[in-house]
Amino acid sequence: MWTFVRVCGEAERLELWLSGAGDPDPELRSLGTVAARCREFALETPEPAGMAVGRAKVLAAVGACSRAAARGYGGRVRGAAVSLAALAGGGLLVAAAATGGDPVHLVRDTLERLPIFAPARPPAGEVTVEGIVIVVRDEGAAFDLLTEGGTIEVSTSGATVWEAVSAAGLAEGAALRVRGTRSGSTAIAAQRVALISIPSGTGRQRQSEDATAAARQQPAAGRTPSPATREGTLDSSPTPPPRREPTPVPTRSSAATPSATRPPPTPDLSNPDRPGRSLSPERVASGSGGSRAETADPAVASRASPDVMGAR
Amino acid sequence: MEVVSIGRAGVAVAAADDEGALIDRARAMEAAAWDALYSEHYRAIYRYAWFRVGDSAAADALAAEVFLEAVRGIGGYRYRGTSFRAWLYRIAHNLTADYLRRSFKRAAHESAEPSGTPALTDVDFAPALLARRDLHEAVARLTDDQQQIVILRFFEGLSLAEVSAATGRREGAIKSLQHRAIGRLRALLAEVD
Numbered sequence: 198m199w200t201f202v203r204v205c206g207e208a209e210r211l212e213l214w215l216s217g218a219g220d221p222d223p224e225l226r227s228l229g230t231v232a233a234r235c236r237e238f239a240l241e242t243p244e245p246a247g248m249a250v251g252r253a254k255v256l257a258a259v260g261a262c263s264r265a266a267a268r269g270y271g272g273r274v275r276g277a278a279v280s281l282a283a284l285a286g287g288g289l290l291v292a293a294a295a296t297g298g299d300p301v302h303l304v305r306d307t308l309e310r311l312p313i314f315a316p317a318r319p320p321a322g323e324v325t326v327e328g329i330v331i332v333v334r335d336e337g338a339a340f341d342l343l344t345e346g347g348t349i350e351v352s353t354s355g356a357t358v359w360e361a362v363s364a365a366g367l368a369e370g371a372a373l374r375v376r377g378t379r380s381g382s383t384a385i386a387a388q389r390v391a392l393i394s395i396p397s398g399t400g401r402q403r404q405s406e407d408a409t410a411a412a413r414q415q416p417a418a419g420r421t422p423s424p425a426t427r428e429g430t431l432d433s434s435p436t437p438p439p440r441r442e443p444t445p446v447p448t449r450s451s452a453a454t455p456s457a458t459r460p461p462p463t464p465d466l467s468n469p470d471r472p473g474r475s476l477s478p479e480r481v482a483s484g485s486g487g488s489r490a491e492t493a494d495p496a497v498a499s500r501a502s503p504d505v506m507g508a509r
Numbered sequence: 510m511e512v513v514s515i516g517r518a519g520v521a522v523a524a525a526d527d528e529g530a531l532i533d534r535a536r537a538m539e540a541a542a543w544d545a546l547y548s549e550h551y552r553a554i555y556r557y558a559w560f561r562v563g564d565s566a567a568a569d570a571l572a573a574e575v576f577l578e579a580v581r582g583i584g585g586y587r588y589r590g591t592s593f594r595a596w597l598y599r600i601a602h603n604l605t606a607d608y609l610r611r612s613f614k615r616a617a618h619e620s621a622e623p624s625g626t627p628a629l630t631d632v633d634f635a636p637a638l639l640a641r642r643d644l645h646e647a648v649a650r651l652t653d654d655q656q657q658i659v660i661l662r663f664f665e666g667l668s669l670a671e672v673s674a675a676t677g678r679r680e681g682a683i684k685s686l687q688h689r690a691i692g693r694l695r696a697l698l699a700e701v702d
Contacts, residue, residue, distance in 0.1 A: 242555075242556045242559055242560075243559065243565045245551065245552065245555040245565070245568070245569050245572065246565060246566070246569060247566070247569030247570065247572075247573065248551055248552075248555075248569070250569070250573070251547070251551065251569060251570075251572060251573030251576065252544070252547055252551075254573050254576075254577060255543055255547055255573065255576045255577060255580060256540050256543060256544060258577050258580045259538050259539075259540050259543045259580055260538075260540065262538055262580055262581075263538035263540075266538060276581050279577055279580055279581050
């Protein structure tokens with residue numbers, strides 16, 4: 198007796214023959230039918246909506262990786278550049294306060310060259326970002342960056358990232374927690390970023406110069422913060438949240454995690470005409486505390502790369 | 510000596526040569542090469558991710574992440590005549606496994622009654638698609654390895670040799686996994702039916 202499993206799509210009925218008692222070779226026959234029907238079923242897969250965004254991410258990443266290689270950077274910096282470029286290329290606005298001089302230029306250059314696309318979805322869960330100060334903002338929804346006891350309103354450019362970090366009294370290497378509410382590429386990308394850090398110890402002298410230069414950058418046109426983000430996450434408290442000592446998190450490159458004791462950058466905050474300068478003291482909110490933080494899981498961190506390496 | 514390729518085998522060789530050259534250009538971080546690879550393989554990788562996670566937005570993000578991982582790892586990748594897509598499938602499998610693990614942890618943390626399978630948000634709204642969801646959920650209840658085989662073999666239509674290249678397993682092992690997967694799938698769907 199044959200067993201049928203009927204799978205109904207919107208327009209057609211699909212039948213999977215999964216077994217055939219009495220058939221001389223039921224398994225093979227049924228497998229053949231299963232294969233054919235599953236392929237038919239596969240044709241009903243929803244069309245990818247994010248193909249263009251994904252392409253932008255990949256091409257941005259390729260460009261950043263190419264520039265990093267041209268400058269002689271090794272795999273770790275290239276990986277960081279890929280991650281950051283992918284975030285920005287996908288419309289997720291990112292800036293990284295990387296330590297170590299030249300990589301700062303790399304990151305900044307990467308960000309400068311990236312097109313800004315339509316906002317991606319808000320992130321899922323919470324992501325702990327350690328070892329590198331990263332600011333991500335999704336224009337489409339309220340999206341908080343949480344420090345211990347406070348929320349930082351961030352804008353879309355490297356300049357205001359530095360302002361944010363400075364105004365909040367955070368040093369490089371401080372931990373920021375990113376919270377979101379929905380699944381989407383932000384969380385995945387943020388997880389990726391949480392696993393990277395840019396090596397410190399080289400070119401430190403240029404660090405504050407880089408920070409200041411970054412702070413003076415003008416955000417690109419059309420990248421002003423959305424009202425949805427500006428509102429609702431702010432209060433009038435001018436007090437920066439207390440600085441949080443970073444908690445060691447086992448990441449792929451934790452050995453290269455920048456020291457939290459390094460002095461923070463000193464951005465130029467004097468330009469009142471700069472759009473998106475969202476980190477005036479009153480924009481540093483407090484008390485919106487996050488809940489659970491999804492720490493970068495070492496198991497997760499270690500999973501993809503070794504296997505991928507194995508495939509090479 | 511000039512070789513004129515006639516027939517399918519010749520075409521396959523030519524295609525392999527083309528892919529090898531394309532990968533060389535991709536290794537040199539040529540944007541056009543990556544664009545071509547992306548256009549060629551994105552949908553297949555997206556489909557694989559979608560079958561695994563059941564959410565089109567997540568599948569989109571994961572598919573893009575597969576290519577980003579490929580950008581990161583292309584320097585160590587060696588083209589040996591097996592399809593580049595096989596390598597992408599392997600990356601996709603690892604990334605989707607990570608994603609599902611995180612989703613499960615999150616669900617377990619946020620819900621008193623965590624679901625053992627990912628939410629199938631794409632099909633929940635349509636009663637007509639409930640049966641289809643049954644198939645999807647049944648596949649989701651297979652083991653990680655079984656899912657990989659079922660999706661590649663039956664949904665994507667790959668041959669045993671291609672699945673072998675994509676998974677790094679021997680064909681005999683794949684047959685064995687396939688046999689167990691079909692048996693399990695049959696039992697799960699019989700419950701639904």
